[in-house]
Amino acid sequence: xxxxxxxxxxxxxxxxxxxxxxxxxxxxxxxxxxxxxxxxxxxxxxxxxxxxxxxxxxxxxxxxxxxxxxxxxxxxxxxxxxxxxxxxxxxxxxxxxxxxxxxxxxxxxxxxxxxxxxxxxxxxxxxxxxxxxxxxxxxxxxxxxxxxxxxxxxxxxxxxxxxxxxxxxxxxxxxxxxxxxxxxxxxxxxxxxxxxxxxxxxxxxxxxxxxxxxxxxxxxxxxxxxxxxxxxxxxxxxxxxxxxxxxxxxxxxxxxxxxxxxxxxxxxxxxxxxxxxxxxxxxxxxxxxxxxxxxxxxxxxxxxxxxxxxxxxxxxxxxxxxxxxxxxxxxxxxxxxxxxxxxxxxxxxx
Amino acid sequence: xxxxxxxxxxxxxxxxxxxxxxxxxxxxxxxxxxxxxxxxxxxxxxxxxxxxxxxxxxxxxxxxxxxxxxxxxxxxxxxxxxxxxxxxxxxxxxxxxxxxxxxxxxxxxxxxxxxxxxxxxxxxxxxxxxxxxxxxxxxxxxxxxxxxxxxxxxxxxxxxxxxxxxxxxxxxxxxxxxxxxxxxxxxxxxxxxxxxxxxxxxxxxxxxxxxxxxxxxxxxxxxxxxxxxxxxxxxxxxxxxxxxxxxxxxxxxxxxxxxxxxxxxxxxxxxxxxxxxxxxxxxxxxxxxxxxxxxxxxxxxxxx
Numbered sequence: 001x002x003x004x005x006x007x008x009x010x011x012x013x014x015x016x017x018x019x020x021x022x023x024x025x026x027x028x029x030x031x032x033x034x035x036x037x038x039x040x041x042x043x044x045x046x047x048x049x050x051x052x053x054x055x056x057x058x059x060x061x062x063x064x065x066x067x068x069x070x071x072x073x074x075x076x077x078x079x080x081x082x083x084x085x086x087x088x089x090x091x092x093x094x095x096x097x098x099x100x101x102x103x104x105x106x107x108x109x110x111x112x113x114x115x116x117x118x119x120x121x122x123x124x125x126x127x128x129x130x131x132x133x134x135x136x137x138x139x140x141x142x143x144x145x146x147x148x149x150x151x152x153x154x155x156x157x158x159x160x161x162x163x164x165x166x167x168x169x170x171x172x173x174x175x176x177x178x179x180x181x182x183x184x185x186x187x188x189x190x191x192x193x194x195x196x197x198x199x200x201x202x203x204x205x206x207x208x209x210x211x212x213x214x215x216x217x218x219x220x221x222x223x224x225x226x227x228x229x230x231x232x233x234x235x236x237x238x239x240x241x242x243x244x245x246x247x248x249x250x251x252x253x254x255x256x257x258x259x260x261x262x263x264x265x266x267x268x269x270x271x272x273x274x275x276x277x278x279x280x281x282x283x284x285x286x287x288x289x290x291x292x293x294x295x296x297x298x299x300x301x302x303x304x305x306x307x308x309x310x311x312x313x314x315x316x317x318x319x320x321x322x323x324x325x326x327x328x329x330x331x332x333x334x335x336x337x338x339x340x341x342x343x344x345x346x347x348x349x350x
Numbered sequence: 351x352x353x354x355x356x357x358x359x360x361x362x363x364x365x366x367x368x369x370x371x372x373x374x375x376x377x378x379x380x381x382x383x384x385x386x387x388x389x390x391x392x393x394x395x396x397x398x399x400x401x402x403x404x405x406x407x408x409x410x411x412x413x414x415x416x417x418x419x420x421x422x423x424x425x426x427x428x429x430x431x432x433x434x435x436x437x438x439x440x441x442x443x444x445x446x447x448x449x450x451x452x453x454x455x456x457x458x459x460x461x462x463x464x465x466x467x468x469x470x471x472x473x474x475x476x477x478x479x480x481x482x483x484x485x486x487x488x489x490x491x492x493x494x495x496x497x498x499x500x501x502x503x504x505x506x507x508x509x510x511x512x513x514x515x516x517x518x519x520x521x522x523x524x525x526x527x528x529x530x531x532x533x534x535x536x537x538x539x540x541x542x543x544x545x546x547x548x549x550x551x552x553x554x555x556x557x558x559x560x561x562x563x564x565x566x567x568x569x570x571x572x573x574x575x576x577x578x579x580x581x582x583x584x585x586x587x588x589x590x591x592x593x594x595x596x597x598x599x600x601x602x603x604x605x606x607x608x609x610x611x612x613x614x615x616x617x618x619x620x621x622x623x624x625x626x627x628x629x630x631x632x633x634x635x636x637x638x639x640x641x642x643x644x645x646x647x648x649x650x651x652x653x654x
Contacts, residue, residue, distance in 0.1 A: 033636045068479065076539075082474065215532050218630035218641045221590045224562025227575045228389050230626045232633035233641075 004326075008196045011322045012189040013182065013307075015203040016252055018315035019245055020180055020308045024170040028163065038079040041162065045155030046086075049148070051118025056093070063089035083152075087144035094123065107140060122147075171308040178253040181300030182307070185252045195251055200326070202248055207323050210316060258297060265289045376474035376545040377426070377465065377492045381631075383477060384542055388624035391571030391596045391648065393463040393495060395421035396456035397430055400484040402447040406435030409515030412553060415440075417447040418484035418491075421459070425478035426493040427471070430459060433497040433509040433650060440509050443501045450502075454483075457502045461495035462596055462648050465622040467549040468492075477541075496619070497650060499596060510599040512651040518617050521556035521580040525587050528620055531643035537631040544627065546643055551620070553650070557582050558593055558614045564605060570597035572605060573646075582613060592623060592646035601649040615654070618647035 032038055047057045060066055061077065065085045069078035094110035107127070114120040126147045131137040138146070174180070189196050219230030241249070307315070387393060402417035415435035421428065435444050450457055471490030499507040533546040558576040565573050572595040577586040593616070595602040605611070626644030 029637060030635070068476075079538075084473065215641050217626075218533075218535070218639075218644045219626040221575050221592070224575050225565070227562070227565050227573045227592050228625060230629040232630050235630060235633035235635070235637070235639070 005190065005193075005196070007322060007326050008200050009186060009189045011203050011319065011326065012196055012199040012252075013185065014315050014319040014322060015199055015206070016180065016185060016249065017304070017307045017310075018206070018312055018319055019241055019249055020171070020174055020178070020304070021310070021312035021315055022241060023174055024167055024308060025312055027170050027174070028166050031166070032163075036076055036079075037162065038159065039077040041155055041159045042079060042081065043077055045151055045158065046081075048154075049122075049151040051122055053117055053119045056117070056119045059093045060086070060089050063093060065089045065092075083145035083148045084141070086148045087141045090123070090144055091140065094120075167311065168305075168309050171305045175301055175304045175308060178249065179255045179258060179297075179301070180249075180253045180304045180308075181258070181297055182303040183296055183300035184258065185300075185304075188252055199248060199252075202245055203319060204323060206245070207316070207320055258293075262290075262293060265293060376543060377467075378474060378476040378541050378543045379465075380425075380477050381537070381540055381542055383425075384624050384628050387463055388628045389567050389573070390569040391462055391567050391594050392460055392499065392569050393423065394458070394460050395423040395495065397421045397459040397495070397501070398454055398456045398483075399447055399450045400452065401487040402451045403487050404448070406432070406444065409436065409513055410517075412516055413513040414496075415444050415447065416487045417451065418487050418489050420481045420483065421456070421495075424463075424493055424495075425481065426475050427481055427484065427489050427491040428493040428495065429484075429488065429491055430461060430498050430501075431494060431496040432501075432506060434511060434513055435509075437509065440506050442504045443498065443506045446502045446504065458500075459495060459498060459502075460500040461498035462594075463621075464494040464496045464619065464648070465492055465624070466494070466620060467546045468552065470548055474543075497596075499599065505598075507596070507598045508600065510596060510601060510650045512617060512653055516553070518553040518555040519551045521554060521578060521587055524551035524554035524620075525556070525578055527551050528645050529588060529642070531645075532640055533643040534638060534640045535627065535631060535634070536638040537634070537636060542627060542631055544622070549620070549643075553617055553619055554647070555615075555617050555653070556580060556587075557584065558591075558616050559586070560593075560612055560614065561590070563610075564595070567594070567597075571595050572597075572602060574605075576614075582615070592625065593618070594621075594646055594648045596648065596650075599650075601652045604652050614649075614652055616647075616649050617651040617653065618649050620645045620647055622646075 043057070043061070046060065047054065050056045050060070066078065066081055066089050069081060069085075070076060091107055094114075095106045096110070111120045111124050111127075115124070123144070126143050127140055129138070129143055189199065216233050219232050221227060221230055223229065397417075397419050398421065399417050399419045401419075403415050406415040407413055413434050413436060414431045416429050416431050418427075418429045430447075432440050432443055432447070434440055446457070469488065469491050471492075475490075475492055497506075497510055499505065499510070527550060531546060531549060533544050535545075536543050557579040558574075559579060561575040561577065563574075567573055574593045574595070575590050576593050578588045578591055579586055595605050601616075605614075623644035623646040625646070630639075630641070630644075
């Protein structure tokens with residue numbers, strides 16, 4: 001049917017971009033966990049919040065309320081601090097510096113004692129805030145919590161920018177490592193209907209799973225005689241991609257095909273790859289086969305890197321739209337969605 | 351310029367990271383605690399009674415006696431409860447709980463550990479943070495020793511039996527509710543944070559089709575996988591639920607003495623399934639995930 005192969009090609013590319021973006025997200029999260037990027041960003045944000053006063057920031061981090069959030073080894077600092085804990089720690093540290101522990105006045109006294117320091121000036125301003133007519137007056141703790149929340153909004157922005165840069169870098173590494181060349185993948189998808197069909201089916205499975213409103217269980221108990229052995233269900237950390245999705249990526253990406261093609265360039269006619277020849281006659285005349293190959297590969301990789309950098313939600317959204325179009329234009333003999341049958345039994349996979 | 355969608359992804363991640371923890375129904379457990387108790391029915395602790403009810407609840411309410419307090423082994427706000435507390439066999443323990451309240455005296459206790467989001471607090475409850483004395487018999491808590499099987503050396507394991515005059519919740523309603531509950535879980539190298547909404551349906555009556563053989567728990571209890579039904583031989587409401595049998599109690603004795611029973615008429619109480627939590631976070635690493643709340647059922651009575 002006219003139009004369907006084009007649509008399936010688009011679905012295939014979107015799906016591959018989605019899978020690659022998922023890989024990047026997973027790797028990024030892993031690296032963030034290992035390097036303590038979240039904790040470092042939070043620390044930097046708190047330092048900025050207290051006017052760059054390193055010793056005051058250290059006092060907050062060493063306060064038992066905050067230090068208890070650290071890893072017992074003391075190596076990893078907290079990734080997040082509850083506003084209440086931050087506020088209480090700040091108040092206690094400031095009061096202690098005023099040498100008058102206890103009472104609201106001691107907080108002001110502590111700030112007065114350190115009035116030349118930026119953090120004291122900032123906190124004094126925060127505490128001086130008065131309620132608008134009709135509003136309830138906030139307590140000191142609530143004011144400091146609100147100040148912390150505002151600061152954390154900025155921290156979220158920093159983290160977002162850092163994550164963006166990481167995603168770009170990871171997209172480059174993943175795409176080049178896998179040789180996820182958009183032009184080559186397009187040729188394979190266009191010329192091989194079997195692969196195209198598999199890709200569309202996988203895309204359908206993925207979109208249906210993601211659209212399910214019911215959360216997954218944590219584990220499944222599959223063996224009656226092993227009630228102490230729960231099998232984790234799709235944990236995020238270990239399998240962003242299902243095995244069949246990984247197989248599929250293997251069919252569309254990889255370096256072995258292009259290497260063979262490169263070796264054959266000297267003996268074969270230009271652009272005699274596995275798929276259709278997409279190079280134009282003028283291209284063949286102006287570029288040597290090797291240059292054409294290099295240009296095509298680099299351009300294909302570049303397209304994929306840019307695409308993958310858009311992130312998984314973007315490609316999931318686009319993929320859904322294409323799937324909806326395809327579903328609306330279903331061939332008369334094509335069966336309706338087979339996955340809508342419901343089981344009478346609720347599986348208590350926990 | 352980065353696309354809006356990519357920003358949404360990163361903002362979502364950042365929100366998870368930096369959003370305040372100050373949400374209700376959040377509990378932070380030490381991994382070592384989870385590993386120790388994931389395959390145990392009970393906990394041994396030293397319980398300091400802060401407050402105890404003057405009288406057990408009426409049988410129509412549930413027949414329990416509540417006592418609030420603290421235990422260093424638990425490190426969370428908690429209560430302990432005696433089942434069938436009005437029965438004379440439980441009187442020595444009930445009297446001890448009442449007499450020891452406010453004396454700041456840690457007293458040995460053994461009972462079923464139970465984490466359930468039935469009385470959540472507004473602030474997160476972080477295990478082994480300082481726990482102040484409770485202000486009443488029912489402080490905000492997610493941890494219970496319920497039912498108590500031994501207190502101050504006095505055994506009340508026989509209290510795990512039907513509470514005459516009490517009507518447990520029906521299976522369809524209770525399990526329907528449990529199945530809808532979700533939990534957001536994240537972990538570090540030492541702690542697991544679990545957030546969920548308020549839970550209900552404390553006692554539930556159902557029929558259990560036992561699957562496979564019982565397996566021993568680390569404290570001498572037993573665990574079975576079972577299918578849950580509202581009626582004998584009826585439709586399965588939920589399958590593969592862990593049933594926990596408390597060592598030394600009438601249900602556990604009946605399970606042992608019966609010759610491979612295939613179906614039991616049970617009254618049970620739900621609790622968080624730490625076995626599932628442990629398996630999941632081990633595989634999930636430090637990622638945050640929202641999943642169905644994993645639960646298991648402690649068998650507190652087997653009906654004839």
